[in-house]
Amino acid sequence: MSKSDKMSHAIGNIDDRFLLEAMESCPRRKLHRGVRIFGAVAASICLLVGLAVWGLRGENGFFTVYACESDQQLTIVCKTNIRVAADTQRQEVQTVLEQYFDKLYATMLEESNADYSPNDFASINGYIVAKELVASRYTYHTLLGGIHEVDLKEVTIEELSNQDDHLEAAVYVTCAFSYGDNGETSLGENGETSMGNLYRVTLEKSGEQYKVTDLDCDSITILMAKESILKGKAEGNDADAYRRTDAYFQQIQKNADIMLETQKNF
Amino acid sequence: MEDSKIIELFFSRSEQAITELAYKYGGACKKIAFNILRNPEDAEECVNDAYLGAWNSIPPQEPNPLITYICKITRNLALKKYRYNTAQRRNSFYDMPLSELEECIPFDKGNSNPCTEDDLTEIIEEFLDTLDKKSRIMFVKRYWYAEPVKSIAEEFRMTENHISVKLLRIRNKMKVYLEKKGVVL
Numbered sequence: 001m002s003k004s005d006k007m008s009h010a011i012g013n014i015d016d017r018f019l020l021e022a023m024e025s026c027p028r029r030k031l032h033r034g035v036r037i038f039g040a041v042a043a044s045i046c047l048l049v050g051l052a053v054w055g056l057r058g059e060n061g062f063f064t065v066y067a068c069e070s071d072q073q074l075t076i077v078c079k080t081n082i083r084v085a086a087d088t089q090r091q092e093v094q095t096v097l098e099q100y101f102d103k104l105y106a107t108m109l110e111e112s113n114a115d116y117s118p119n120d121f122a123s124i125n126g127y128i129v130a131k132e133l134v135a136s137r138y139t140y141h142t143l144l145g146g147i148h149e150v151d152l153k154e155v156t157i158e159e160l161s162n163q164d165d166h167l168e169a170a171v172y173v174t175c176a177f178s179y180g181d182n183g184e185t186s187l188g189e190n191g192e193t194s195m196g197n198l199y200r201v202t203l204e205k206s207g208e209q210y211k212v213t214d215l216d217c218d219s220i221t222i223l224m225a226k227e228s229i230l231k232g233k234a235e236g237n238d239a240d241a242y243r244r245t246d247a248y249f250q251q252i253q254k255n256a257d258i259m260l261e262t263q264k265n266f
Numbered sequence: 267m268e269d270s271k272i273i274e275l276f277f278s279r280s281e282q283a284i285t286e287l288a289y290k291y292g293g294a295c296k297k298i299a300f301n302i303l304r305n306p307e308d309a310e311e312c313v314n315d316a317y318l319g320a321w322n323s324i325p326p327q328e329p330n331p332l333i334t335y336i337c338k339i340t341r342n343l344a345l346k347k348y349r350y351n352t353a354q355r356r357n358s359f360y361d362m363p364l365s366e367l368e369e370c371i372p373f374d375k376g377n378s379n380p381c382t383e384d385d386l387t388e389i390i391e392e393f394l395d396t397l398d399k400k401s402r403i404m405f406v407k408r409y410w411y412a413e414p415v416k417s418i419a420e421e422f423r424m425t426e427n428h429i430s431v432k433l434l435r436i437r438n439k440m441k442v443y444l445e446k447k448g449v450v451l
Contacts, residue, residue, distance in 0.1 A: 003451040004368045010386035011367075011409050012341060016334040018394055022406035023294070023333070025421070196350075220315075220342050224323045251326040258279050 009218075090160055093169060093203060093210055098155045100201075100212045101173050107133040108177065110146030118242045122202060122214035128225055128245055129199075129217050135249040142256040143263075145181035154196065167203040167210065172196055225249075269332040276324040283324075284317050291333050295340040301412040302344040303351070312347055316340040341410070363412055370437045372445040380450050393443045397436065404429065405436050 107114040107130065116130040140147045152175045159170040174196030202214040216222075229244045267286045275283035295316055299309035316339040329335035381389075394402050404422070407413045419429045 003371045004364045006383060006386070006451055007367045007370060008345070008364060008409070010383050010390055012338070012345070013383065013387040014391055014394065014406075014410065016331060018391070018402065018406050019334045019337065019410060020331065021399070022403045022411065025403050198349075218342075218346070220319050220339055220346070221322070223342060224319065224327065224339065228323070228327045248326050252322065255279075255322065255325070262279060 086160075089167075090157060093160060093167065094155070094157055096203065096210045096212065097157065097169065097171055097201065098152070101155055101171075101175075101199075102152050104130070104133065105150045105152060105175050105177075108137045108140070108147045108150060110137070110141060110148055112137065123216075124230070124238070124241050124245065125216040125226070126214040127242065128229065129215055129222055131245055131249045132219075132221055132225060135252045138253045139256040140179050142253075142260050144179045147177050147179045150175055150177045158198070165204070166213070169201045169203065171199045171201050173199055269330070272332060273324065273328060273330075276321070284321060287317060287320060287332075287336065288313075291336050294333065295336055298337055298340050298411055299344040301414070302341070302348050305351075308347055308351070309344070312343045313340055315343050319343070363409055366433070366437060367409060369434075370440045370444065371451055372441060372449050386449065386451070389444065389447050389449060390440075392447075393440055396443070397439075401432065401436050404432060408433055 106112055115134055116127060118124075118127055120130065121127050137147065152173070154172065154174040156172045157169055158172055159168075161168050198218045200216045201212055203210040204213050205211075225245075225248055229241060229248050267290065272283055272286045272290070275286060292313065295313045296309055299312040299316075300306065303309050303312065316336055319339045320336055327335075394405065397405065400422070404418055407418050407421075408415070415426050415429050415433070419426045422429065424432075
């Protein structure tokens with residue numbers, strides 16, 4: 001996620017009073033407004049930035065070949081080595097994440113009985129994400145005949161940063177899945193799932209391999225769940241937050257039961 | 267219908283809840299989604315998804331006020347759709363407010379850890395409280411509701427240039443404020 005995205009997200013979470021204040025100031029606008037075309041400007045900027053980045057890369061590559069001539073060139077060789085190490089690390093993390101999300105999304109499958117405990121994640125965030133998948137499995141089972149196939153389409157590391165003792169990754173994940181009594185309906189086909197979700201994943205080194213220890217997600221269902229569950233966090237202890245998470249998703253499952261009853265009555 | 271009545275309808279799982287919600291707040295939601303996406307079909311789809319989000323989450327949620335709740339869901343969904351669209355290079359409108367926000371990003375001296383989104387929100391709220399009402403509204407309209415400068419100018423009966431300069435000053439102020447607070451993104 002870019003810094004401006006982070007800023008935009010932070011602004012997105014500002015208190016309701018600011019939103020109400022802006023909303024209540026009487027707008028006086030015309031119904032039809034011309035839409036300005038920014039494409040050409042954006043394309044020019046992208047082209048310039050692209051050329052600059054390409055130029056820089058080319059320069060580094062050049063100095064790598066003629067290294068050992070001066071301190072400056074040696075520094076560049078070191079930088080290149082660091083970059084190679086970073087690429088290797090990224091590749092390693094990519095494999096771990098693909099395996100992890102494959103397993104995590106399989107939670108939604110009809111035949112799965114996967115469930116999660118607070119011990120599976122370093123914080124409540126990961127627990128909420130996992131419990132939401134469990135609740136989805138129940139909702140699809142109750143109302144739509146269950147999910148029969150999950151296909152992980154994309155796991156893209158958008159950002160990877162080394163913290164003191166762990167790695168933080170921003171990962172964009174898209175998946176397609178089919179549901180229904182015969183598994184005929186594929187959400188992937190009509191593009192509904194192609195938007196995917198952005199996850200923030202924490203990884204720690206476990207022996208030779210990296211291991212996912214926690215995750216968070218920008219999905220709207222998760223954001224809504226967190227808003228409700230963590231509202232009273234300051235008043236309660238952590239165990240309460242985990243209990244509230246369970247209660248929240250039990251209610252979501254109950255909603256599915258109620259909807260089924262309503263459908264039957266019709 | 268009052269918000270509390272709409273919430274009651276949600277709790278009794280009556281589909282009329284969606285009808286009432288759409289009647290009361292549909293316009294506001296569509297505007298936000300359209301401001302970000304600039305495509306009526308995408309905006310409509312976002313708003314419908316937001317209604318579904320509300321239907322699935324109330325109960326257990328009991329939002330008060332209801333309008334900001336549904337607007338937040340819509341904004342989040344619209345940003346997600348925007349992200350998808352821009353990945354496909356289909357829309358670049360929201361790039362403008364985003365690139366303007368880049369100007370507020372404090373200089374990274376490389377000696378502190380990046381602050382969390384929650385902390386950043388808190389600091390931005392503090393900053394907004396330091397502004398006069400008019401500037402605050404302008405800022406929120408531009409960077410939360412993603413309203414075009416032209417539309418803000420019409421509302422405040424000012425020229426577009428005047429609004430742009432005002433927003434620039436607010437952004438500069440914000441950058442200084444964030445740097446003073448030691449914010450690193």
